[in-house]
Amino acid sequence: MNPVDVFRVALDTPLKRLFDYLPPPQGVVQGPSDPVARPSGVSSPPLEPGMRVRVPFGRQKLVGIIIEAASSTEIGEDRLKSILQVLDSRPVLDASALGLLRWAAEYYHHPIGEVLSAALPKAMRGGADVQAREEQWTVTAEGCAAYASGEPRRAPKQRELLTYLMEGSHATQGHSTAPAKDGVSATVLDEALPKWRDAARALKERGWVSVADVVSANSPTGARPFSVRVAGPELREEQRAAVEAVGGALSHFGAFVLHGVTGSGKTEVYLRLVERVLEKGRRALVLVPEIGLTPQLVGRFRERFDTPMSVLHSALTDHERLVAWRDAFSGHARIVLGTRSAVFAPVPDIGIIIVDEEHDPSFKQHEGGFRYSARDLAVMRAQRADVPVLLGSATPSLESLHNVDSGRYTRLSLPHRAASAEPPRMALVDLRSNTVHAGVSTPAIQAIERHLRDDGQVLVFLNRRGYAPTLLCTACGWIAPCQECDARLTVHLSAGRLRCHHCGFDSVLPSRCPQCGFAVKPVGQGTERIEETLTGLFPGATLARLDRDVVRRRGDMEEVVRRMSSGEARILVGTQMVTKGHDFPNVTLVVVLNADQGLFSTDFRAPERLAQTIVQVAGRAGRGSKPGEVLIQTEFPGHPLLHSLLSEGYEGFARAALTERSQASWPPFSRLAAVRDSAKTAESALEFLTEARKLAGTPPRGLRLLGPVPAAMSRRAGRFHAQLLIEGTGRSGLHQFLDAWLPGVEQLPSARRVRWDLDVDPIELF
Numbered sequence: 001m002n003p004v005d006v007f008r009v010a011l012d013t014p015l016k017r018l019f020d021y022l023p024p025p026q027g028v029v030q031g032p033s034d035p036v037a038r039p040s041g042v043s044s045p046p047l048e049p050g051m052r053v054r055v056p057f058g059r060q061k062l063v064g065i066i067i068e069a070a071s072s073t074e075i076g077e078d079r080l081k082s083i084l085q086v087l088d089s090r091p092v093l094d095a096s097a098l099g100l101l102r103w104a105a106e107y108y109h110h111p112i113g114e115v116l117s118a119a120l121p122k123a124m125r126g127g128a129d130v131q132a133r134e135e136q137w138t139v140t141a142e143g144c145a146a147y148a149s150g151e152p153r154r155a156p157k158q159r160e161l162l163t164y165l166m167e168g169s170h171a172t173q174g175h176s177t178a179p180a181k182d183g184v185s186a187t188v189l190d191e192a193l194p195k196w197r198d199a200a201r202a203l204k205e206r207g208w209v210s211v212a213d214v215v216s217a218n219s220p221t222g223a224r225p226f227s228v229r230v231a232g233p234e235l236r237e238e239q240r241a242a243v244e245a246v247g248g249a250l251s252h253f254g255a256f257v258l259h260g261v262t263g264s265g266k267t268e269v270y271l272r273l274v275e276r277v278l279e280k281g282r283r284a285l286v287l288v289p290e291i292g293l294t295p296q297l298v299g300r301f302r303e304r305f306d307t308p309m310s311v312l313h314s315a316l317t318d319h320e321r322l323v324a325w326r327d328a329f330s331g332h333a334r335i336v337l338g339t340r341s342a343v344f345a346p347v348p349d350i351g352i353i354i355v356d357e358e359h360d361p362s363f364k365q366h367e368g369g370f371r372y373s374a375r376d377l378a379v380m381r382a383q384r385a386d387v388p389v390l391l392g393s394a395t396p397s398l399e400s401l402h403n404v405d406s407g408r409y410t411r412l413s414l415p416h417r418a419a420s421a422e423p424p425r426m427a428l429v430d431l432r433s434n435t436v437h438a439g440v441s442t443p444a445i446q447a448i449e450r451h452l453r454d455d456g457q458v459l460v461f462l463n464r465r466g467y468a469p470t471l472l473c474t475a476c477g478w479i480a481p482c483q484e485c486d487a488r489l490t491v492h493l494s495a496g497r498l499r500c501h502h503c504g505f506d507s508v509l510p511s512r513c514p515q516c517g518f519a520v521k522p523v524g525q526g527t528e529r530i531e532e533t534l535t536g537l538f539p540g541a542t543l544a545r546l547d548r549d550v551v552r553r554r555g556d557m558e559e560v561v562r563r564m565s566s567g568e569a570r571i572l573v574g575t576q577m578v579t580k581g582h583d584f585p586n587v588t589l590v591v592v593l594n595a596d597q598g599l600f601s602t603d604f605r606a607p608e609r610l611a612q613t614i615v616q617v618a619g620r621a622g623r624g625s626k627p628g629e630v631l632i633q634t635e636f637p638g639h640p641l642l643h644s645l646l647s648e649g650y651e652g653f654a655r656a657a658l659t660e661r662s663q664a665s666w667p668p669f670s671r672l673a674a675v676r677d678s679a680k681t682a683e684s685a686l687e688f689l690t691e692a693r694k695l696a697g698t699p700p701r702g703l704r705l706l707g708p709v710p711a712a713m714s715r716r717a718g719r720f721h722a723q724l725l726i727e728g729t730g731r732s733g734l735h736q737f738l739d740a741w742l743p744g745v746e747q748l749p750s751a752r753r754v755r756w757d758l759d760v761d762p763i764e765l766f
């Protein structure tokens with residue numbers, strides 16, 4: 001131990017540790033180009049946890065975050081290096097953000113540097129300024145002279161820009177001889193003189209104007225007052241009770257589950273609560289599953305509040321993300337709305353956290369190393385900030401319902417639809433006893449006909465995109481396989497391709513069997529084929545389709561939503577994407593083409609997912625004044641899950657499912673962690689997990705190790721996958737075990753032959 005002052009820095013590396021550095025040598029300038037010009041001789045502010053620093057790391061220079069100061073280090077003085085540069089004059093992660101992230105690193109057993117990375121936009125990790133800078137254009141002395149003499153005469157665009165820079169928007173109020181003092185920002189010019197840039201470039205070449213980057217005016221403290229643009233409807237009794245329950249407890253932590261059937265006015269409850277929080281001068285964080293799927297929610301917040309909002313989602317460019325993050329960080333934005341990773345967004349003076357569609361699996365990070373649950377972290381964040389968290393859903397997760405049962409969360413119910421809408425009527429269609437036309441049964445065809453005749457719109461749901469899931473040779477039985485996966489290739493007819501939905505493999509669609517030369521044919525249904533079938537059956541009705549093949553760019557989703565909302569499209573065929581959020585008041589019929597995927601899965605969560613999907617898609621029916629009807633096609637009309645769902649609704653299903661989970665001791669009655677790996681051979685994938693299991697010896701009481709087993713689809717993208725589950729009756733027991741066990745697992749020689757990771761609270765099992 002060397003008694004020196006060092007700073008412990010988190011770096012984005014896979015190592016589960018911090019790195020010690022000496023403070024920067026005296027005289028190092030703060031900031032890459034510090035916006036607040038500091039007079040020389042004034043000492044820089046002290047280094048604090050949460051500030052970014054640039055440090056030497058091997059042969060690289062990395063940006064890291066100071067986690068803490070310490071007075072001693074294990075590193076020999078000769079090997080100890082100094083911080084090269086300090087990037088911030090105040091922390092970009094405050095004490096509460098750092099606290100949450102350090103907690104998450106421990107809970108998910110993940111390297112702190114990678115956890116911190118998830119919390120900051122890429123540009124910030126690269127060293128971008130914490131404050132926005134913007135181009136400011138000013139007229140030079142030469143430019144002023146040129147302007148006064150009426151130049152440039154033959155370039156009207158340049159003259160126009162020069163005039164604007166000299167006179168600003170007051171151009172009509174007479175002439176001035178001095179330019180606007182601080183210049184005019186690019187944003188202002190964009191609004192005033194679209195396409196001004198060519199003229200600006202020409203003027204700059206003549207030396208008549210100049211441009212500089214300055215800190216933009218989004219002031220952190222000038223919290224613009226908010227106002228409600230349009231008052232919402234008068235709340236119904238249940239809504240009022242929900243708003244009171246949460247709104248009356250804004251000054252401390254509480255977790256609430258807002259269980260409201262679709263169309264019951266949950267969003268209205270969110271809006272009222274956000275209004276109360278804004279009134280107190282605080283800010284709101286709203287998490288949604290996927291922005292692309294919920295443009296309507298963003299629209300409703302913008303419609304209601306005249307106040308700056310920061311919207312964070314995965315489709316943003318790096319720069320857009322930086323801009324949105326800065327708006328949140330500075331406090332300029334009063335509402336921060338975003339997807340999963342927005343749970344880490346900076347929200348100064350946070351007053352509430354709302355998680356919409358809290359059951360949605362996309363709140364769990366499925367890929368990459370840091371597999372966190374944004375829903376669970378939202379609860380933890382609210383607890384640490386001592387503010388309420390509201391988890392809304394028409395189909396709450398069994399975890400959240402269990403937390404209600406055990407008294408940890410408070411349930412608020414909205415059992416009725418808002419306005420006059422009636423709940424939809426649900427019925428099963430037995431696929432075995434009805435004639436089926438290319439996936440659509442006769443009762444479904446008749447119902448579609450009837451609803452179209454009555455001027456309704458129809459939504460047809462099938463959770464499978466493409467034309468057909470199988471390409472078959474009827475002569476020799478050949479089925480087009482993926483070379484890289486244990487899976488069949490999906491036919492995409494209009495694109496003329498065969499594609500693997502698991503690894504992305506893509507090839508030309510053959511017309512003949514590569515084995516025997518006979519003609520091949522697509523078997524089974526995907527959304528593309530259902531679209532074709534329904535177009536043939538209902539030639540008078542315009543169709544729209546919504547799936548990942550249709551929605552490729554920004555705006556595609558909005559276009560489909562527009563065609564449905566305007567009534568131009570009468571039938572909408574789609575995948576999971578149609579189940580989310582949309583409010584099409586004129587949809588009166590929903591047809592679920594196949595409920596059976598999910599009834600017999602190895603994953604204990606499959607029934608919950610299926611019930612949620614059915615209830616969510618059914619909730620799209622009859623949201624307006626006309627009553628809705630839902631038809632569910634199945635080959636197993638006697639299945640207990642479908643039965644409880646139809647006779648007792650989601651509530652009844654959830655009771656039954658929780659009882660089953662309790663008997664089998666699955667979550668939420670136990671805690672799970674999964675170690676998953678993949679390798680070039682099935683043997684190596686199993687070997688590593690087998691050794692890891694051996695290392696655990698006899699697990700302590702209350703813990704079970706299950707497996708290892710190969711994944712149900714073992715080969716994916718050319719690699720073999722396997723899994724080892726650790727199940728514990730309590731959280732602390734499980735985590736103590738993991739803490740003791742994982743360092744040894746990391747050291748196993750076989751670990752080097754596989755790619756592996758740990759998933760705490762996994763929501764998908766193979």
Ligand code: ADP
Nearest residue numbers: 233234235236262263264265266267268418419
């Ligand atoms: P949810 O979020 O639960 O699906 P919404 O908040 O979108 O429900 O409400 C469904 C519809 O009912 C919306 O059109 C909304 O404007 C309307 N609505 C909500 N609350 C009321 C109310 N108290 N009175 C009248 N209409 C309401």
Ligand code: ZN
Nearest residue numbers: 473476513516
């Ligand atoms: Zn063949």
Ligand code: ZN
Nearest residue numbers: 482485500503
């Ligand atoms: Zn594949």
